[in-house]
Amino acid sequence: MAGIIDLILSIIFYPPIYQLVLVGLTGALVVVIFIIWFERKATARVQRRLGPYHISPRLAGLPQLVADLIRYAFQEVIIPKTVDKELFVLAPIVATVLSILPIAVVPLTSNPAYWPIPMDYSMLVALALTTVSPIFLIVAGWASNNKFSIIGGVREAFVITAYELIAIMSILSASAAVLSFNLVEIVEAQRVWYILLNPIAFLAAFLAVLMATSGFPFEIPESENEVVAGPFTEYSGLLYGLNMGAAYMKRFAFSILMALVFLGGWSPYTPGEGILSGYLIPSLIVVAKATVLMMIFSLTRSIYGRFRLDQALEGAWRLVFPMAVLGFGLALLEAYLGVM
């Protein structure tokens, strides 16, 4: 009996798990609720309207998303007869879980006691993990067995091929500059935030993340005017909510990564000993920086329409990809000069 409790406790206190639960799920949920509210409100302001209002006008409609979540949770999940049932149900769940998974390996403090997994390749692993989840969006589209879903899934596949390389290359440029794959070393090496040293790579990463998370002007797979809701056309209730949430979760994971790489991680704070100073405060700083980044991401919605698929791909390959390469080159130059 005691053995089982020990086992459960050891699983819960296994660093990747509690980081995933604490930052990855709880933190992300809070941040995503805030971000979606902010996105709605900011868009509403630009568009000269009120935005969420009637659910608690005193809080300016902040609990709106909570209400939405409750609605999603209690809506009937309709599984059409023609779909591939197992995949249809599993795909959104797996996609959501996987999109938050990179957080499990990202160190949020310099105190080695609170590293999820002490390793030298944390950045590579995190980047590798970000590439897994979009596959399941395609699976979701395919399993739906619906023309719109399949078109949406195919578009998703096109977009993946375009953004993945850019995202990885531009974020990796930091490790090229520092000559290390260890995120802690990259953060520690930033006396000046890396965004100032290599704005080109940052811009490329920014655009790649917009593409990855279907932000405007790259909201192509779900573009509602031709393909209803893209891969999610057949989904309803909680599964649909998960699909929608997955994009934001992914954006959160990418933002954490970008906050570490480009925005100096937990600087200017120096993590100390103990759980408060060693883990909670630095990770809060990282999450705050990621939130600011996400707020900037959400502003594009009110300014841009959406690109056509081929234009987005053309832009990605012709403009953003060279930008990422240039950023990588700049990083190598900086490494050679020893700037960082």
Added chain:
Amino acid sequence: MSLDQARRIVEEALSGIEYRVDEGKGFIEFIVAKENLVEAASRLKKAGFDHVKSLTVVDYKAEDKFKIVYHASSYLNEDLAKVIVGIGTEVPRSNPKVPTLVYVWRSVEFQEREVFEFFGIEFEDHPDLRLLLLAPQVAEKKPLRKDFIVKEEPIIRTKPPTG
């Protein structure tokens, strides 16, 4: 350009074809025999009337005929744009068949489909003569013919108000 000038132009274009002129307020119509319709329309098009504004069909039940008129005008010739000239024909109600003018004026394609479903007039050789607006069971009744009567209510209510 006034309607009189337009009339002269069309009369010149239609030389050799028998026609009857029907005048209205703001337009002028040339009614030809069914056999000459395509030829007359082609000549009208050559004269510069490049599109059809309205394919107007009127059901004269008392005279047992449909009058089918293509009201054409011009886009490319700014002078002709000021007038509306109709070219049309009359068919008996029992056998409403006319040659299509789609190959003369592409702009009538949808309007011919519309007339087909509302009046039951068949356009021979029309490339795509399907229903456009109506459901099949409604189109069967040929709603724009005068046999189909829509009655308005009387102005005195028989049922008392409920509220």
Added chain:
Amino acid sequence: MPAKPVVKRLPARRGLFAGFKGNVDAITIGLKYLVDPKRFTLIYPNEYIKLDPGYRGFIVLDPKKCIHCSSCARICPAAAMRMIKRMEEDPKTGKPKMKLWPVINYQRCIFCGYCVDVCPTEALYTVPYHDIVYENMAEMDWSLETFVKPPEHPTAKEGIPVKYIVDEEKGLVKVRAEEVEEK
């Protein structure tokens, strides 16, 4: 002829930085409104628009002026206004007499106001509101008793009356109705 066609050219996108400038312009305008949204949303039903007296809202009958001519029923394009027969005592002779009275069916009324305009004695008039909710369709078919008095305006009881004024800067400005009326 004063009107004339003018052939125009699309604004060209020249130079390397034309796209850049377009982006900057768009973002600037967006941020400008993010800071100052200039919105004029009506928070209904906490606020409601107090409409001008000329507004074509619900139509009400003034029975004293009605001359039973049934012009209103004749012109009604939606067949909402119909005449009903009523036995009434003639004030002169004291004998019962058949009279035609208009009644209106708000299930059908399209608020075109023809009946108000055609009424030779101004017996019909409009009230400047139309936001009334009925529980069932039958209630919307008014009897003569309902027709002769203005309907209750529920939002006026709870909401704040506001008016919209056309403004050069903001398009429309929402002001309290009292403030406008003072001026």
Added chain:
Amino acid sequence: MSVWVYGEQKSELGLEGTITRKLEEDLYEVFIGPQHPGSGHMRIIVRIDGDIIVEADPDMGYVHRTMEKLSEGREWIKNVPLFERMAIHDACNVTVSYVMALERILGIEPPPRAKYLRTLLCEINRIAAHLYGFGIFGVFIGHSTMYMWSFADREVMVELAEKLTGARLTHSYPIPGGARRDMPQDFPQAARKAVRYFRRRLDEYRKIFLDNPVTRKRLEGVGIIPKKIAAELGVVGPVARASGIKYDARLAEPYDAYDEVEFEVPVYEEGDALARAWVKFEEIKQSLRIIEQAVDWLEKHPREAPIHERFWAKAPPLWKKVFEAEGRVKLLPLMANLKLPPGRAMARSETARGEIVYYVESDGKTTPYRVRIVSPSARNAIVFKYIAPGYKVMDLPTIYGSIDYFPPEADR
């Protein structure tokens, strides 16, 4: 006579760069509409090969109301509210030509004041309808700000229309012989303010929408209709004018006060979606000019009943009192059962989406013998069939939005 295959048909017309091949069985068929957000009640059956549209078949009629038949059972004036339901946000433009046709049969001409009032409302409607079109266009290409902005600003025009007519949308304003109301005293001031507001605002529209690189990229070179083909297909309104056709019903056959006010008819020659958007954009500017001129004229001239004297000469004092107080024109009871002499008339007016044509035939009764309506969207629907093939699926909303197709108007 050739076999009717879509690709061939186009090459015959000299349209370069589109596919020319026979239809194949194994194409992907997608039904766009009728329940999509933004598309309205209309379905386009699209057959696609990869990402390219091979065939597009517009399937209309979801909001068909058989107005032509309904009008045969109704008195003349009752048809005005009926016909304006084709495009309620463009009510005056849609009905004014019907009323003009009636006036032609009656042989009367409305007084100048009525003409100017109608022109004023027509232009207010035109701006409102163009903004509506811009808004829907914005939604189609995912630009939600354009949607919200133009619908908010449309409210200004709706407010003006409400001041003028007493109704926000379905004004039923023109009647045979004139107009139903004179403008209120505070109207000119409000109208001038609105005009100045829009002049400034249009610049912001241009920056965030028309000159926005993303939007521009999306619209440029999409749905090109060359001039010759535009004339052949008989497209109307902004679609035709964007293709270089110098046609406007206000220009060809000036009605109401359009032969007295000064304005331009913007014409572009590119023929793509961007040009169509710019035509509408420039037309808003011209409408603002017309509104200014109409308001000036109305203010300068004495206030008198804007209706033909045939309907006003015998007006009792009560009516004149009502007009003095409220600006409302009372109708003669005979209006309800107006008898038109036998005759036929055609009239056209330029609505926001293009020219609308009415053919009206009277046999001397109180109801029409036949009314034929050809609305602009009905004539533009053919664009889907002949222009959309060859473009990508994601271009379909762009084409749809740029021709400003409005289902209730096309279905009638």
